[in-house]
Amino acid sequence: xxxxxxxxxxxxxxxxxxxxxxxxxxxxxxxxxxxxxxxxxxxxxxxxxxxxxxxxxxxxxxxxxxxxxxxxxxxxxxxxxxxxxxxxxxxxxxxxxxxxxxxxxxxxxxxxxxxxxxxxxxxxxxxxxxxxxxxxxxxxxxxxxxxxxxxxxxxxxxxxxxxxxxxxxxxxxxxxxxxxxxxxxxxxxxxxxxxxxxxxxxxxxxxxxxxxxxxxxxxxxxxxxxxxxxxxxxxxxxxxxxxxxxxxxxxxxxxxxxxxxxxxxxxxxxxxxxxxxxxxxxxxxxxxxxxxxxxxxxxxxxxxxxxxxxxxxxxxxxxxxxxxxxxxxxxxxxxxxxxxxxxxxxxxxxxxxxxxxxxxxxxxxxxxxxxxxxxxxxxxxxxxxxxxxxxxxxxxxxxxxxxxxxxxxxxxxxxxxxxxxxxxxxxxxxxxxxxxxxxxxxxxxxxxxxxxxxxxxxxxxxxxxxxxxxxxxxxxxxxxxxxxxxxxxxxxxxxxxxxxxxxxxxxxxxxxxxxxxxxxxxxxxxxxxxxxxxxxxxxxxxxxxxxxxxxxxxxxxxxxxxxxxxxxxxxxxxxxxxxxxxxxxxxxxxxxxxxxxxxxxxxxxxxxxxxxxxxxxxxxxxxxxxxxxxxxxxxxxxxxxxxxxxxxxxxxxxxxxxxxxxxxxxxxxxxxxxxxxxxxxxxxxxxxxxxxxxxxxxxxxxxxxxxxxxxxxxxxxxxxxxxxxxxxxxxxxxxxxxxxxxxxxxxxxxxxxxxxxxxxxxxxxxxxxxxxxxxxxxxxxxxxxxxxxxxxxxxxxxxxxxxxxxxxxxxxxxxxx
Amino acid sequence: xxxxxxxxxxxxxxxxxxxxxxxxxxxxxxxxxxxxxxxxxxxxxxxxxxxxxxxxxxxxxxxxxxxxxxxxxxxxxxxxxxxxxxxxxxxxxxxxxxxxxxxxxxxx
Ligand code: SRM
Ligand SMILES: Cc1cc2nc3c(=O)[nH]c(=O)nc-3n(C[C@H](O)[C@H](O)[C@H](O)COP(=O)(O)OP(=O)(O)OC[C@H]3O[C@@H](n4cnc5c(N)ncnc54)[C@H](O)[C@@H]3O)c2cc1C
Ligand code: SF4
Ligand code: FES
Numbered sequence: 068x069x070x071x072x073x074x075x076x077x078x079x080x081x082x083x084x085x086x087x088x089x090x091x092x093x094x095x096x097x098x099x100x101x102x103x104x105x106x107x108x109x110x111x112x113x114x115x116x117x118x119x120x121x122x123x124x125x126x127x128x129x130x131x132x133x134x135x136x137x138x139x140x141x142x143x144x145x146x147x148x149x150x151x152x153x154x155x156x157x158x159x160x161x162x163x164x165x166x167x168x169x170x171x172x173x174x175x176x177x178x179x180x181x182x183x184x185x186x187x188x189x190x191x192x193x194x195x196x197x198x199x200x201x202x203x204x205x206x207x208x209x210x211x212x213x214x215x216x217x218x219x220x221x222x223x224x225x226x227x228x229x230x231x232x233x234x235x236x237x238x239x240x241x242x243x244x245x246x247x248x249x250x251x252x253x254x255x256x257x258x259x260x261x262x263x264x265x266x267x268x269x270x271x272x273x274x275x276x277x278x279x280x281x282x283x284x285x286x287x288x289x290x291x292x293x294x295x296x297x298x299x300x301x302x303x304x305x306x307x308x309x310x311x312x313x314x315x316x317x318x319x320x321x322x323x324x325x326x327x328x329x330x331x332x333x334x335x336x337x338x339x340x341x342x343x344x345x346x347x348x349x350x351x352x353x354x355x356x357x358x359x360x361x362x363x364x365x366x367x368x369x370x371x372x373x374x375x376x377x378x379x380x381x382x383x384x385x386x387x388x389x390x391x392x393x394x395x396x397x398x399x400x401x402x403x404x405x406x407x408x409x410x411x412x413x414x415x416x417x418x419x420x421x422x423x424x425x426x427x428x429x430x431x432x433x434x435x436x437x438x439x440x441x442x443x444x445x446x447x448x449x450x451x452x453x454x455x456x457x458x459x460x461x462x463x464x465x466x467x468x469x470x471x472x473x474x475x476x477x478x479x480x481x482x483x484x485x486x487x488x489x490x491x492x493x494x495x496x497x498x499x500x501x502x503x504x505x506x507x508x509x510x511x512x513x514x515x516x517x518x519x520x521x522x523x524x525x526x527x528x529x530x531x532x533x534x535x536x537x538x539x540x541x542x543x544x545x546x547x548x549x550x551x552x553x554x555x556x557x558x559x560x561x562x563x564x565x566x567x568x569x570x571x572x573x574x575x576x577x578x579x580x581x582x583x584x585x586x587x588x589x590x591x592x593x594x595x596x597x598x599x600x601x602x603x604x605x606x607x608x609x610x611x612x613x614x615x616x617x618x619x620x621x622x623x624x625x626x627x628x629x630x631x632x633x634x635x636x637x638x639x640x641x642x643x644x645x646x647x648x649x650x651x652x653x654x655x656x657x658x659x660x661x662x663x664x665x666x667x668x669x670x671x672x673x674x675x676x677x678x679x680x681x682x683x684x685x686x687x688x689x690x691x692x693x694x695x696x697x698x699x700x701x702x703x704x705x706x707x708x709x710x711x712x713x714x715x716x717x718x719x720x721x722x723x724x725x726x727x728x729x730x731x732x733x734x735x736x737x738x739x740x741x742x743x744x745x746x747x748x749x750x751x752x753x754x755x756x757x758x759x760x761x762x763x764x765x766x767x768x769x770x771x772x773x774x775x776x777x778x779x780x781x782x783x784x785x786x787x788x789x790x791x792x793x794x795x796x797x798x799x800x801x802x803x804x805x806x807x808x809x810x811x812x813x814x815x816x817x818x819x820x821x822x823x824x825x826x827x828x829x830x831x832x833x834x835x836x837x838x839x840x841x842x843x844x845x846x847x848x849x850x851x852x853x854x855x856x857x858x859x860x861x862x863x864x865x866x867x868x869x870x871x872x873x874x875x876x877x878x879x880x881x882x883x884x
Numbered sequence: 885x886x887x888x889x890x891x892x893x894x895x896x897x898x899x900x901x902x903x904x905x906x907x908x909x910x911x912x913x914x915x916x917x918x919x920x921x922x923x924x925x926x927x928x929x930x931x932x933x934x935x936x937x938x939x940x941x942x943x944x945x946x947x948x949x950x951x952x953x954x955x956x957x958x959x960x961x962x963x964x965x966x967x968x969x970x971x972x973x974x975x976x977x978x979x980x981x982x983x984x985x986x987x988x989x990x991x992x
Contacts, residue, residue, distance in 0.1 A: 245903055254922050402923045403948045405962040588904070588922055591944040591951035591958075614904040618942040618953040626953050630939040875907035875918065876895040878990065 070098045073372065074159055074169035076149045076316065078103035080112055081345030081361040082175040083130055088369030090139055096373055099141045100167045102159065104148035105198055108132055112198070113358065116389050119202045119230030142167075152320040154338060171340055171372060174328060176313040178346040178356070182306055183218065187280030192288030192303045196227045197310075205305065209234035213302035216240075216291050218277055220247040222388060224307035225264070229390040231305075232269050239299055240264065241275040241291070246576070251386045251397040253587055255413075256420055256436040258576035263393055263418075280304055312347045312354055327354045332378035334368045342368050350381065357384045385446045387439070394435075396442035399449050400424065401432030403587070412463045413583035420580060421463055422587060428456040441465035480531060481538040489531050490521040497535065504539050512536070529562075553592035555584050560813035564600055573605050575612055589615075596814035599701065602737050603809050606851035613868070619699030622871050623859040624681055632681060633674040635698035636688050637734065640708040640726035640746075641669030650691030658684055668705035668743070670696055682872055685860035694734070694858040701815070702737045703744075706730040707755065711748030711765065720765035722748035725794055732798060733805065735856040736848070739812030739821070742805065757785045760818040761801055766790075770797040774804060775819040775827070783819055786827055789835040803844035804834050810847075892980070892987040898924065899984065906941040906950070909988060916977055917941035918986065919961050921948055926986050927961035928979035934959070934972025 073089075075082045078101050086099065109131045117123035136143045147161040152172070160166045180195035182188055194204050208215070209231060217228045220242030232238045240247075246257030247264075261271050276294040283289045290300040312327035323329040323337040327349030330336055334350075336343050344364040346356060355361065360382035370377040385398035401424045403409070412421040419437035423430055423445065429452050433445040444465070448455065455462055485498030503509060503518045515532060516522055522532045536544040551557050558566070563582060572578045575597050579589060589597070594615035601609040613621050624632035638647070651671055655663055661675040676684055685695075697704060708726030712718035726746040733744075745756040746763040756762030758778035762785050764771040769792040776785035788804065791797050807830065812821045822830055833840045863872075901907045901920040908931055909916045917931040917940050927948065931941045938954035949958050949967060958967040964976040978989035 243899075249924065402921065402925055405948070405960060586947060588946045590946050591956065594944060594946065614902055614945065617944065622942075626939075626942060628936070628954065630937070630942075870900055870902065870907060874910045874915070875900055875986075877910040878893065878912070 071096060071170040072168060073097035073099045073171050073173065074167050075099065075101045075173045075175060076152075076159060077175035077177055077345070077347075078105065078109050078143065079175055079177045079345060080109070080130070080358055081177075081365055082173060083109040084362050085173065085175075085344060085365035085368050086139070086141070088366050089372060092369055093373040094139075097171075099139070100169075101136075101141060101143045102147045102149045102161050102165070102167075103143065103145055105200075106146040107199065108136070108143070108145075110199065113389070115196070115199065115202050116226035116230055117391075118199070119205060119227065120233040120391070121230075122233075122391065125199060149316060152316065152341075154320060154341075157340070169340075171342065173368065174317055174322075174336070174341060174343040174347065175345040176316060176347045178310040178312045180306060181309040181311050183277065183308055185277055185280055187282050187288070188306075190280055190282040190288045190304075191286050193280060194303055194305045196223050196305055196307050205231060205303070206234065208303045209236050211302065212236060214239060214300060215303045215305060216299060216301040217305045217307060218291075219307035219309070220244070220271065220273070221250065221307065221309070222248060222386060224305070225260075225388060226390055227305050227307055228264070228269050229267070229393075232267060237270075238268075239270040239272065239301070241277060241293070242271065242273045243276055245273050247271065247273070248388070248395075248397075251434075252395070252436075253401055253422065253434055254576050255422070255580050255587055256395065256397070256434050258574065258580055259418060259420055259436045260388075260393065260395060262577070310346065310356055312349070314347060317343070317347070325349050325352075332380060333371050333376070334364055334379055335371075342371070344368055350379065353381060355382065355384065357386065359384055383450055385442065387442070394437055394439040396435040396439035397433065398442070398446045399430070399432035401434050407431070409587065410459075410463045411585055411587065413580060415581040415583055423463060425455065425459075428454050428459070430455060477534050477537050480534040489535065490519075495519050495521040500532065500535055501539050504536060510540065510543060552596060553590055555579075555586040555589050555593050556582060558582055560596070560816075563597070564604075564811075564813075567600055567604055573601065573608055574610075575601065575615060599737060599739065599814050603851070606854045620701070622678070622681065622868075623695055623697075623699065623863065624676070625699045627674060629675075631675045631677055633672050633698070634676055634681070634684055634688070635666060635668075635670055635672045635696040636693035637696040637730070638670040639730050640706055640723050642708075642723060642727065643671075647691060647693065650688060650693070654684055654687045657687065660684075666698070666705075668698070669707050670705065672698070678871075679873055682864055686864045689858075689861050689864055693860075695860045697734065700737065701740050702742065703730070703733045703735065704741050705743055705745075706733075707743075707745040707759075709746075709748050709753040711746075715748055717751060718748035718765070719767050720748060720770065720794075722746040722754065722763075722765050725763065725765075725770075725797060726754075728794070728798060729801060732802065732852075735858075736805070736809070736852060737855065738805065738809055740815050740817045742808075742818065744801070758782070759785065761804060763797060763801070769793070772797065772800055772804075774830075775822040777817065777819045779817075781819070786822065788831060799845055800834055800841065802848050803841040804830070806844035806848040807833060809851075810844075890978075890989050893990050895986050895988050897984055898926070898981050898986055901926070901986070904945040906943075906945065908941050911990070915939075915941070916988065917950075918979055918988065919945055919950065921945070921961075924981065926979045926981045928977040928988055929959070929961060929964050930975040930977075932974060933957060934966055934974050935970070940974065 111128045111130050114128040144165055147163055147165055149159050150162045151160045158166050158168045180197050195201055214237040215231045217224045217240045220240050228238045228240045246254045247260050264271050278294045279292045281290045288304050290298055292298050314324045314328050317328040318324045328343045328347050330343050330348045330350050334342050345361050363382055364379050367377040367379040388395045408425045410423045422434045424432035430449045435442050483497050487497045489497050500519050500521050509515050522529045552560055570581055572581055578597050598612050598615040619625050624634055658680050660673045664672045666672045706726045706729050708723045711722030712720055742760050744761045745754040745759045747754040747756040748765050750764055756764055758776040762773040769790055771790050772788040773785035774788050777783040791800055808818050808821055895909050903920055906917045906919040915931040916928050918928045920926055931939050933940050933952045935957045938952040940950050942953040943950040948961050951958050957970045964974040966972045980987050
């Protein structure tokens, strides 16, 4: 039988594998001719990253060397890009003029990197990451040092970044989305990955949108400008933002092409003599970007080329990042959803995060970070749809834990020898803790911390210490006595606040990971709390997460029962003027505001404003000098005053003036719960200062500072903090008190509840008697105000969060159900 | 219903919706809230809480649910049903995103 002619366009990984199968199945069926645009043999493209980082050489990654082609009688045309296919004559022709005829043709043109159409994209030094030539260009650039900017925080971008860093360049990764590799990883794993890159000295900028690539006069890259105006200097820019199937040739040939070249289950294109495989194809509406599916396709074509009738039915893929020292694995669908359950294992100390998503007792998705050895096992069960109900409880611990008796964790701790170290930070061993518990009669975790220091630093051994207490005390110890923040964690508010500081946690995903949250995104209870703690503890560094704020704080107005909003501008200390009142009257008329009311807080409330109108209302109010009254904030609300010595025949001090000073000093600050102040000019107390969070009663000899009053759900008169002589002191002491509360309060805990928990004497001692402590609180408050005193209304008038105030689209069609 | 056909209508770019946030789409008299989850799914429900018509688009989003801003009912973005002890449900609309564009299924 005469041999048939097989021509292959493209010499990438997919056809390479196909030919291997073909020669095994039927070595003598075809004379094979390959055209390859690249000037070389077939190599393992996946291994380009180790070549870039210097861990491997090109020779190490060759799949088929010249001898292999010779042995199999293949004609390989290197540097020969096919420019035309004549389906009638059954020939292909390359750009450099070589023509070959075929009986069967395989198109395997792979894909090409997507180039963002930015100004400057054609400058010398703008590179992509696809083949060995790209790697060589990067290696040349790395020799002269400087900074490399990698656009794209996906698999390729991160591998490029890590490699360039290892070659000694400074590296910045720009990523449009909030977390890295968001298509493969959930935000928790994305956070860990980012932390690892930052640890390696690679700068990562998420939510970074490139605006323009800047060039020198002679056309070389000089840097990049972001949408927010930031300019980053760099000598090369690597674009790794995605790939597009290379379909030009197939299109020109008249084959059916959509996103990729369309193939049926037998891997034939719309022309029965032309097959296609690899990243250039589209099969059942899917295009793939990983090798596993391509290898499956390769087997199917090899069989069909030799008379078989195999079919390819699509693949599920798993991803691993190949950066030495980073263990990361993701597979399947890990979105949350109805009927889906998740199992999350976090080990903050070891930097491990594992999440399995189950549906009907079957694994449908897996994300593993830090420890990925069970990835293939999970993936295998995912693909097979294995019912995991029998091993559900131990599933997340991996394959090694299946089968044997699961060890009761308390018994395991009890079995430890006395000299086993429990707390690594403080070097406390088991024997010491057990002795302290017995001899001193300790019953709570805090007692154990106080006496032994165990778990008093980073806190990661808390679980161990608790188990040890259970083992020692039996039922007398109830770790649940601490009330957790919410169902997403076993930590109390105090624990969370302490650990945020000790561990230097600065983002919500960081807290959730390090403190081993049991849900992936938290809930409406814990997220606002965490957001407040982070705003309070890291005023200059933390980026406020508006999606974790209640609507009122997100849009800076109070939502009403009918979905409209109310607007309450500040009237400092309750004082106003004809100009202000006129501006309010004009706004009310202009926007048809249905209700205007004097609030219980000495200012004016405009109610019933449509959300779309808010920026307009604020703009007009802003022109008259008004700023937000923060009537919606867990933050400083009102400072009520009375007329005081300015007018009143009994007034002893300028209560109005002090009230205004306090309000101007403290507005904008976020607090655990709302914070309301009042200053009365004499003990007749017309400003009702003795039921406020903080109140001042002016007397002849000075200012009596009160705190911890309540007149809402509870009614309670204030406690006296102490007497000070001057206005300056009054301000300093009040501010220090407010800061102490900010740093220690639990989210939503009013000051009177906090004071009860901490103890009045403790607070008096720290604020009245300890000048150093007081000064420290005061300074930290002042520092945080630098970032907090920005009028949210004027920010929004100038365009911030535009999306909040107008609909995305408007139609008058019926919606389908 | 069966004489009508369902079409996907593009309503904008995914980037216009904040992650774990929502945008509204006005459709005649009705407002549809289109949510974006942590993993970039888009889910759409009527912007009207089954409890007392609270604007669900304004709530905090977590675990493919939204907590209503008025009285904290938790509503599933997938089924529209109130979670936990509360009972009621809101209309759900097919929505999807493809290559960064968001589509809503509407009948014409
Ligand atoms: C407008 C106003 C009533 C009025 O018409 O006068 C008002 C209106 C609301 N109050 Fe108030 N409170 C108003 C003065 C008060 C006062 C009196 C005061 O500040 O001197 C109190 C008692 C003092 C106190 O704060 O405890 C007060 C105790 C409450 C409470 C109970 C708080 C507590 O911890 O006990 C709530 C509920 C809450 O915060 O959870 C509340 C909650 C509310 C909310 C925010 C209800 C809500 O969540 O939607 C109302 C918002 C209406 C709006 O959109 O403007 N409001 N509220 C007053 C606005 C003052 C201002 O200018 O900012
Ligand atoms: C740096 C890097 C790391 C990667 N890491 C992984 C990984 O860890 N895991 C994983 O699964 N996948 C990974 N991939 C993806 C994987 O390499 C691809 O899925 C796979 O190589 C695609 O194979 P292919 O044969 O379809 O295309 P390619 O390997 O791209 O081959 C196509 C070839 O066709 C040539 N060609 C194009 N047009 C013509 C023409 N008209 N005439 C002649 N020749 C032409 C091209 O020059 C190219 O050589 C990685 C990719 C890169 C770039
Ligand atoms: S007392 Fe306050 S919370 Fe209650 S109805 Fe009046 S304004 Fe609303
Ligand atoms: S209106 Fe939504 S909870 Fe009441």
